[in-house]
Amino acid sequence: SLRRQRVEVSIELRKAKKDEQILKRRNISIHVKEENPSLGQDRAYEVSPSLEEIVEAVNGDDAELQLLATQATRRLLSRHKDPPINQIIELGIIPRMVEFLGRADNTALQFEAAWALTNIASGTSVHTRAVVEGGAIPAFISLLSSPHMHISEQSVWALGNIAGDGPLYRDALIARDVIPPLLALVSPATPVGFLRNITWTLSNLCRNKNPCPPLDAVKKILPVLIFLVHHEDKEVVSDSCWAVSYLTDSSNDRIQIVVDTGILPRLVELMGSPDVNVVTPALRAVGNVVTGTDEQTQEAIDAGVLTVLPRLLRHTKPVIQKEAAWTLSNIAAGPCQQIQQIITCGLLPPLVELLSKGDFKAQKEAVWVVANFMTGGTVDQVVELVRSGVLKPLLNLLLAKDSKTILTILETISKLFLAAEKLGETEKLCLLVEELDGLEKIEGLQNHENDMVYRAALDIIEKYFSGEENTDLEPQTGQDGLYDFSVEKQDFNF
Amino acid sequence: YFVLINCGANVDLLEILQPEEDTFFFVCDSHRPINVVNVYNDTQIKLLVKQDDDLDVPAYDDIFRDEEDEEEDSENESDGSEPLEKRRRFEEEVIERTMKRRQRREWEARRREILFDYEQYEYHGTSSAMVMFDLAWMMSKDLNDMLWWAIVGLTDQWVQDKITQMKYVTDIGILQRHVSRHNHRNEDEENSLSIDCMRIAFEYDLRLALYQHWSLYESLCNTSYTSASLKLWSVQGQKRLQEFLADMGLPLKQVKQKFNSMDMSLKENLREMIEESANKFGMKDLRVQTFSIHFGFKNKFSASDIVYATTSLMENIEKEGPETTNFIKALDSLSRSNLDKLHQGLDLAKKQLRAIQQTVASCICTNLVISQGPFLYCSLMEGTPDVKLFSKPVSLCLLSKYLLKSFVCSTKNKRCKLLPLVMAAPRDVEQGTVIMVGIPPETESSDKKNFFGRAFEKAAESTNSRTLHNHFELSVIELKTEDRSKFLDALISLLS
Numbered sequence: 001s002l003r004r005q006r007v008e009v010s011i012e013l014r015k016a017k018k019d020e021q022i023l024k025r026r027n028i029s030i031h032v033k034e035e036n037p038s039l040g041q042d043r044a045y046e047v048s049p050s051l052e053e054i055v056e057a058v059n060g061d062d063a064e065l066q067l068l069a070t071q072a073t074r075r076l077l078s079r080h081k082d083p084p085i086n087q088i089i090e091l092g093i094i095p096r097m098v099e100f101l102g103r104a105d106n107t108a109l110q111f112e113a114a115w116a117l118t119n120i121a122s123g124t125s126v127h128t129r130a131v132v133e134g135g136a137i138p139a140f141i142s143l144l145s146s147p148h149m150h151i152s153e154q155s156v157w158a159l160g161n162i163a164g165d166g167p168l169y170r171d172a173l174i175a176r177d178v179i180p181p182l183l184a185l186v187s188p189a190t191p192v193g194f195l196r197n198i199t200w201t202l203s204n205l206c207r208n209k210n211p212c213p214p215l216d217a218v219k220k221i222l223p224v225l226i227f228l229v230h231h232e233d234k235e236v237v238s239d240s241c242w243a244v245s246y247l248t249d250s251s252n253d254r255i256q257i258v259v260d261t262g263i264l265p266r267l268v269e270l271m272g273s274p275d276v277n278v279v280t281p282a283l284r285a286v287g288n289v290v291t292g293t294d295e296q297t298q299e300a301i302d303a304g305v306l307t308v309l310p311r312l313l314r315h316t317k318p319v320i321q322k323e324a325a326w327t328l329s330n331i332a333a334g335p336c337q338q339i340q341q342i343i344t345c346g347l348l349p350p351l352v353e354l355l356s357k358g359d360f361k362a363q364k365e366a367v368w369v370v371a372n373f374m375t376g377g378t379v380d381q382v383v384e385l386v387r388s389g390v391l392k393p394l395l396n397l398l399l400a401k402d403s404k405t406i407l408t409i410l411e412t413i414s415k416l417f418l419a420a421e422k423l424g425e426t427e428k429l430c431l432l433v434e435e436l437d438g439l440e441k442i443e444g445l446q447n448h449e450n451d452m453v454y455r456a457a458l459d460i461i462e463k464y465f466s467g468e469e470n471t472d473l474e475p476q477t478g479q480d481g482l483y484d485f486s487v488e489k490q491d492f493n494f
Numbered sequence: 495y496f497v498l499i500n501c502g503a504n505v506d507l508l509e510i511l512q513p514e515e516d517t518f519f520f521v522c523d524s525h526r527p528i529n530v531v532n533v534y535n536d537t538q539i540k541l542l543v544k545q546d547d548d549l550d551v552p553a554y555d556d557i558f559r560d561e562e563d564e565e566e567d568s569e570n571e572s573d574g575s576e577p578l579e580k581r582r583r584f585e586e587e588v589i590e591r592t593m594k595r596r597q598r599r600e601w602e603a604r605r606r607e608i609l610f611d612y613e614q615y616e617y618h619g620t621s622s623a624m625v626m627f628d629l630a631w632m633m634s635k636d637l638n639d640m641l642w643w644a645i646v647g648l649t650d651q652w653v654q655d656k657i658t659q660m661k662y663v664t665d666i667g668i669l670q671r672h673v674s675r676h677n678h679r680n681e682d683e684e685n686s687l688s689i690d691c692m693r694i695a696f697e698y699d700l701r702l703a704l705y706q707h708w709s710l711y712e713s714l715c716n717t718s719y720t721s722a723s724l725k726l727w728s729v730q731g732q733k734r735l736q737e738f739l740a741d742m743g744l745p746l747k748q749v750k751q752k753f754n755s756m757d758m759s760l761k762e763n764l765r766e767m768i769e770e771s772a773n774k775f776g777m778k779d780l781r782v783q784t785f786s787i788h789f790g791f792k793n794k795f796s797a798s799d800i801v802y803a804t805t806s807l808m809e810n811i812e813k814e815g816p817e818t819t820n821f822i823k824a825l826d827s828l829s830r831s832n833l834d835k836l837h838q839g840l841d842l843a844k845k846q847l848r849a850i851q852q853t854v855a856s857c858i859c860t861n862l863v864i865s866q867g868p869f870l871y872c873s874l875m876e877g878t879p880d881v882k883l884f885s886k887p888v889s890l891c892l893l894s895k896y897l898l899k900s901f902v903c904s905t906k907n908k909r910c911k912l913l914p915l916v917m918a919a920p921r922d923v924e925q926g927t928v929i930m931v932g933i934p935p936e937t938e939s940s941d942k943k944n945f946f947g948r949a950f951e952k953a954a955e956s957t958n959s960r961t962l963h964n965h966f967e968l969s970v971i972e973l974k975t976e977d978r979s980k981f982l983d984a985l986i987s988l989l990s
Contacts, residue, residue: 075585115583
């Protein structure tokens with residue numbers, strides 16, 4: 001199939017370079033005073049217990065000391081700079097903290113322990129492992145049912161960190177039946193903050209491949225996910241869209257399961273959101289869906305994806321432009337009926353715009369749109385495509401530095417010439433290509449360092465521009481050709 | 495390792511040069527304010543600054559912030575990024591976090607203000623030459639020659655009006671002590687006559703440019719102080735000059751001769767005589783504290799002579815090769831064994847000073863200096879005599895200063911007397927560029943601080959003008975002639 005999976009490129013988490021506002025500290029060594037976490041908030045100058053004191057108190061039997069020590073640990077781990085995670089792990093107190101999770105008689109202790117363990121698990125895989133090996137998983141899962149909301153919420157958070165570590169722990173949680181009690185926490189009465197945490201944890205349970213989450217787990221989660229994706233809170237919606245995008249980033253049968261929920265219209269609606277945090281995952285999810293079967297793609301089209309794509313092709317964020325173009329390229333890889341819908345829904349003008357002045361990565365995807373169009377489209381549709389003015393920017397992209405793109409364009413042009421041959425209008429096409437400065441670019445490519453590029457260029461030149469006189473130059477006006485090849489005020493009757 | 499002499503302090507060196515981690519810069523530069531990154535960098539930038547040079551640098555915490563602090567917000571940033579795989583729970587509640595964010599924004603706003611205030615005005619600190627001399631002195635490797643160069647460095651700051659009168663006098667005092675130390679020997683015949691020996695002497699000399707290598711008359715006409723005070727561009731001014739000379743009992747014929755050919759009797763007590771008469775004509779500062787150098791049989795130069803000569807060599811428009819030739823020649827002229835170059839420089843300097851005075855006179859007489867509201871403006875047209883001389887930054891600045899001094903003396907408009915001046919001249923006719931300088935107002939208590947650097951920067955930005963803003967003095971800018979109007983308009987509204 002022509003459809004292309006999205007390459008696993010990690011999204012660039014480039015924080016806005018606030019330029020003028022924050023200067024980079026280059027090699028500046030200023031010694032910042034060590035923070036002194038205090039035991040009580042009003043005792044600002046109280047020195048915190050030393051690590052030895054913490055160990056002693058935690059391992060001892062005095063409940064009050066246990067609480068104070070656990071709280072002190074939590075404070076150390078929740079400070080902004082350099083939480084001493086490794087040091088705390090080395091104290092060997094994690095199993096004891098896990099024990100504290102079970103202390104239903106002392107909810108303050110449970111809460112502090114839960115928070116401390118959450119923060120340890122938020123570190124590296126080594127850190128998370130230390131928490132898991134301390135026996136935290138079953139303890140946290142049972143805490144999901146705690147009558148105290150702040151405790152169950154903290155447990156949700158901790159489990160989210162564990163699940164986020166990777167497929168291994170994710171599936172370990174699922175095997176331990178984390179899903180039913182977790183889902184039970186979702187209700188219309190659930191406060192938004194709590195709901196955000198739950199959604200995030202759910203997204204981690206849907207996340208990661210190799211392997212994908214177990215199918216039955218997915219089937220259990222989906223209905224709740226649908227509920228969440230309709231919520232009014234933007235963060236909840238965003239994270240649930242991410243979850244859906246993970247679930248659709250998979251084999252066609254998994255895509256089907258998602259499509260069967262009827263979620264597509266909602267996703268398409270969200271693609272029109274002004275909020276980038278919502279648009280991005282919604283677009284990703286739908287983009288994944290159209291990598292599936294023709295039928296699945298049709299469902300996306302029926303849900304209206306082609307009506308929202310034009311705006312996204314023109315989006316200010318290059319990443320969104322790119323993913324929209326990628327999505328379109330996969331739709332264009334479908335049967336000609338779907339290609340027809342691309343045309344009818346007015347996607348050609350924004351496509352040409354994107355090809356002309358979009359972000360380069362998006363332009364590369366747009367080239368694929370044209371290539372796929374050329375492969376799967378009828379001659380009518382190909383003519384329509386050319387009429388929309390796509391050739392000019394396409395030929396301009398022959399100057400790109402990326403060999404693969406150049407090759408795709410050359411192959412597309414070859415296909416175009418084949419279509420022209422069928423109609424006996426090769427010379428017209430040659431003229432058009434020449435007019436658009438395409439010939440000189442193709443000629444230039446004969447010197448390209450890439451073997452395949454130079455050969456493809458040579459091929460085109462030899463076949464169609466090999467210097468035969470253009471005998472067919474008189475303008476054929478008034479010829480009622482079935483195919484009118486008008487581009488840029490020139491009338492070429494095909 | 496790189497040593498930057500009299501450049502680099504006022505720009506973010508790391509940003510501009512993008513050096514490797516193991517590259518180090520030693521910077522000895524009088525340009526102020528020193529860029530905050532240069533100040534606070536711990537490893538790669540080393541600044542040579544005199545202890546008492548008050549830098550007024552903003553506190554570290556007011557302008558730098560740990561980038562790590564930003565991590566908290568990365569979740570909530572609207573950039574469409576994927577949710578974090580793991581999240582740590584911080585100690586504060588949401589309300590506190592919002593407050594923190596608000597605090598951060600306030601801090602940022604205050605920071606912008608602080609940096610704006612700090613960077614708004616450019617000025618100069620202690621002369622780099624003096625700092626280098628200090629360094630040599632601390633290493634006990636200071637020589638009389640080096641002392642002379644330190645003197646020349648300071649005098650250059652004075653000639654170009656870069657430092658306040660007080661700073662100049664203070665630094666003269668410092669150098670005077672060194673001069674005494676190096677030159678306290680009694681006037682042995684040996685020392686004063688030997689070709690290889692040189693002597694520096696403190697002088698309370700006439701501030702008449704090049705007068706000992708010119709005629710007194712020429713010098714009086716071409717020194718901005720006298721020319722402006724007497725208003726020599728006007729007929730009355732010329733009359734006043736005659737009266738002034740008569741008051742001193744100096745016959746015109748004598749005064750127009752080469753100075754060295756003047757009668758000895760007239761040269762005796764010349765300084766006191768001129769000073770007395772000058773006071774009557776409203777010139778109270780005709781004498782200035784400075785130094786002179788003697789070497790060989792008859793070589794005597796005032797520090798300002800050297801400054802004018804060297805500058806003219808550096809900006810010599812008669813091109814003989816690449817730009818660096820001029821620089822090397824100027825550098826060479828500072829050595830006592832290159833008298834020929836020094837003399838060439840003196841000749842060029844005379845040409846330059848004449849050209850300046852003529853241009854000033856012409857501008858005043860034809861009312862070319864106009865008020866644009868927040869500043870005065872004067873533009874030299876192509877085809878103006880000597881206009882090529884003024885395509886160079888230092889020459890143009892000198893011209894501007896002299897013009898402003900003269901303008902202030904000539905105008906009756908009280909408000910205009912307090913305005914700064916922007917001056918433009920053609921830079922490269924082929925390329926279609928102009929060079930523009932901005933200088934602060936001419937007032938008695940001026941602190942010599944110049945805001946045009948930043949103003950030019952902003953005006954260029956806001957109008958998308960095509961500019962070249964990379965002179966060591968940021969108050970000098972080059973731009974495309976076509977962009978001049980909109981640039982000026984922007985400058986006017988910026989400063990109004």
